[in-house]
Amino acid sequence: MNHGAGGRATAQLVAELFGRAFDNPWLAQGDDGAVLPAPTADEQLVMACDGHVVSPLFFPGGDIGSLAVHGTVNDLAVMGARPLYLSASFILEEGYPLADLKRIVDSMAAASRAAGVPVVTGDTKVVEQGKGDGVFITTTGVGARPAGRIASGARAAAGDVVLVSGSMGDHGMAILAVRESLAFDSAIQSDSAALHGLVDALYQALPADAVHVLRDPTRGGLATTLNEIARQSGLGMRIDEASIPVHPQVEAACELLGLDPLYLANEGKLIVICAASHADAALAALRDHPLGRQAARIGEVIADDHHFVQLRTPLGGMRMLDWLSGEPLPRIC
Amino acid sequence: MNHGAGGRATAQLVAELFGRAFDNPWLAQGDDGAVLPAPTADEQLVMACDGHVVSPLFFPGGDIGSLAVHGTVNDLAVMGARPLYLSASFILEEGYPLADLKRIVDSMAAASRAAGVPVVTGDTKVVEQGKGDGVFITTTGVGARPAGRIASGARAAAGDVVLVSGSMGDHGMAILAVRESLAFDSAIQSDSAALHGLVDALYQALPADAVHVLRDPTRGGLATTLNEIARQSGLGMRIDEASIPVHPQVEAACELLGLDPLYLANEGKLIVICAASHADAALAALRDHPLGRQAARIGEVIADDHHFVQLRTPLGGMRMLDWLSGEPLPRIC
Structure with a gap:
């Protein structure tokens, strides 16, 4: 990250890392957001979001990547919604090893596939060393709630x-x-x-x-x-x-x-x-x-x-x- | 934030700060997410997300709060979508002055009202001093794209x-x-x-x-x-x-x-x-x-x-x- 040589190359590397790991037609649209099929007319839209700052980033049973999928999918699930799509925003600390980031992203992609909820759009920002802590991941989920599911x-x-x-x-x-x-x-x-x-x-x-x-x-x-x-x-x-x-x-x-x-x-x-x-x-x-x-x-x-x-x-x-x-x-x- | 006295009191203060500033029926539902009217059947769903880490947090013409609204609303707008809803995730550095946070949240709420796009759900996390930098804000927007708007x-x-x-x-x-x-x-x-x-x-x-x-x-x-x-x-x-x-x-x-x-x-x-x-x-x-x-x-x-x-x-x-x-x-x- 802080090799000095070629910020653009690094940005492309990260984009390719995400693109390959989360591979789906919506992410591949390559525009500023994703265009998605809407829920059916008798369903309501549900939206939930969670910032993840867990420390340590890797722990027995998961890591910040899988947790960022599960946390937001579960917020939708307990609203009675079918989880449909996730967005993912990464805030990276300069100098965080790319190999560790890859492990996190791969784990996140695996959790997303296992849950059947694709990451359709995302964003990455980098902050200086000492202004972040490795990786923070915010996920927002959109789901559709079938009529009659009114738990609260x-x-x-x-x-x-x-x-x-x-x-x-x-x-x-x-x-x-x-x-x-x-x-x-x-x-x-x-x-x-x-x-x-x-x-x-x-x-x-x-x-x-x-x-x-x-x-x-x-x-x-x-x-x-x-x-x-x-x-x-x-x-x-x-x-x-x-x-x-x-x-x-x-x-x-x-x-x-x-x-x-x-x-x-x-x-x-x-x-x-x-x-x-x-x-x-x-x-x-x-x-x-x-x-x-x-x-x-x-x-x-x-x-x-x-x-x-x-x-x-x-x-x-x-x-x-x-x-x-x-x-x-x-x-x- | 780091008064030591009453983390729960602080958490409530923050929740009340957000609730009062962004005041809308969806946020007031008080569940883990927001239940929302879906777009009409001939529209497509559009989703976009942006992490905001701007430094300094306040600058002539805006601050991280208004920027976090505009950034994501604009991602939806350039997809041809009517922006409908925003989620907001705050990552706060321990010790960041609550008065400054209030200025940011109030500015964000004003930008949200001016744009007609409510913040319907959110999340707040706090990290230790030196593990963040004041305030990071990730917003995700959901919009509806009318049929025929196919700019790309x-x-x-x-x-x-x-x-x-x-x-x-x-x-x-x-x-x-x-x-x-x-x-x-x-x-x-x-x-x-x-x-x-x-x-x-x-x-x-x-x-x-x-x-x-x-x-x-x-x-x-x-x-x-x-x-x-x-x-x-x-x-x-x-x-x-x-x-x-x-x-x-x-x-x-x-x-x-x-x-x-x-x-x-x-x-x-x-x-x-x-x-x-x-x-x-x-x-x-x-x-x-x-x-x-x-x-x-x-x-x-x-x-x-x-x-x-x-x-x-x-x-x-x-x-x-x-x-x-x-x-x-x-x-x-």
Whole structure:
């Protein structure tokens, strides 16, 4: 990057790197943007965006490239949308090794292909050394939401059940374990994954309007996301701590570091809130999908003017599952 | 930002700052993305994205906030699309003054309102001091392209005329003058502006298929953009240097710094290439719009297997208007 010789050559190299990795007819149009087929008339457009500044850039289970695809695809998925297209903006720090950039872009392209969501347009900027940190990637996704899919945090209702699709805290702990150089028998893997297939499986098993809330508990973890839903819906929740799946390794690492897995980020997990009468069907649909094998029913929505999320501890006591106090762990995604 | 006290309070402050500034029903949905009305059935979807890392963040005629709106709106406009929605992703450096961030966000919101293109979804990340540089903003725009608007770099044809909507190099020189602390009687202003109104005026004056190419000559300036079009179309161009509008102050500053205004970035100028028979109507339509008062006919497209852009100098000689050699000026947008 900072060879001095030929900025234009480098710019072309980067453009070719992206063009080859993400190869699709829209990107190949070569204009200032991409012209795309529009969603069908009975669908709504959904738009979501996420900046990614994760540190380190590579971690067990993924890297900033795959994460940048999954993060935004999941924002669309939990809106009930079919993810259609992604844009990608790279902010590179001068001097970042091109070979590492290639690894990231290749991983991003693989995640995009696996998800079936092409990167159709993009942009690259370079900043001086010490003005960035390797690579930042912002992705924006456009999706189409079929009629009737109206899940929203505000639609939680008293009596609804709360489900999660699997273990909590894997992504957050995978990042922290690398940062803290924690040694385990095997590395803790990020759960980074695209959730739109799992959401589709859920919608195929339930009437669309029985799915009241869909969320992916990223920054701030399950605790923060449940509190957000409680505030949005004006209700409370009662959660059974023993029923929340947590990997033993994540639990051990949390004890070591004095952290609570319920506040750690997830990048491939779904929270589902649905009518109690559909809970069994929803749980079965989740467990039937590779990304939902460990799905569990963890609690219920209750009337509560204080919008509290209460946690029943394994010993039978109750404690408040409060908002995260202080900043969430920095640069976890 | 780094008060230590209450990361959550700060996060809320930022969210409220954005929510208040960009206030619109989609952003207010408060979910992980925005649900939007889709374009009509006879329109195509257009998507464009731009990362903004301009330095300094404030400059005569604009700031990174207004630039982030104009940059992406213009990418959509030159695709022939009606700009509909923007997403905005902020990467903030820890310790950046909240008052300055508010100025940027307010300016961005004003530009968004003036353009009639709401910021419907967004994201904010914070990185440590020395890992960013104040504020980076990535915007992605979604637009709808009416049927028949098929302008593209590849559609230039031999015999077409080349028009520009106004003076060249204003944005690039406005940034450089601040960086180099050049003192003029009055500051050189960036031309940063949203071009979709000007493009609409053009399409109202001409049959849609007579507009062959639309471009905004940003990084690398007029010279680079014309070379890109020549390559895309497999043709050459002959440009008359004396006919290219350049502000006297920009010209004087260029002489001082040893720069060529044709390689400096513009952020509110349009290149139009159209059939010769429609050139007068196109020029009149441009001049009739506030952003095109100084529009000029600067040359023509010619057959040329080498895809050269030739410049007729004021003295009557010819010289090659080559691609920019070396990196374009860093962090100009």
